[in-house]
Amino acid sequence: MAGTILAAALVLVAGAGAVGIGAIAGAAGVAQAASGVADNAALAAADVAMGLTSGDPCAVASRIARASGVDMVACDVAGHASGVTIAVVVEARFGVFPIRVAARAGNEPL
16 A cells, blocks of 8 residues: 555656646747747847838837737847947747847947
8 A cells, every 4th residue: 555655656746747847848948939039020120220121120120029929028229330239128928927038139339
């Protein structure tokens, strides 16, 4: 009887560990996808800010983020002597948990 209880407890602990590892892996996957979206949004906004395409840089970044299923929560266009830098922050969700990722693109000053 004691062996059965011990075996059941070990199975439950192993199952809980597997669920925990699965949740961490899922959150990491969402964060990685959001990182790619943030990069794409920042690069597209930088193209607009540098005059390669037309439009508003932050509006373009927001449109790309929305099309990818995430929300853009911040966009900053910073001009400087050597060009422009765009900083974008996007937010994705893993269940009820928000995952925020930032990206920058443009001409970084040296």
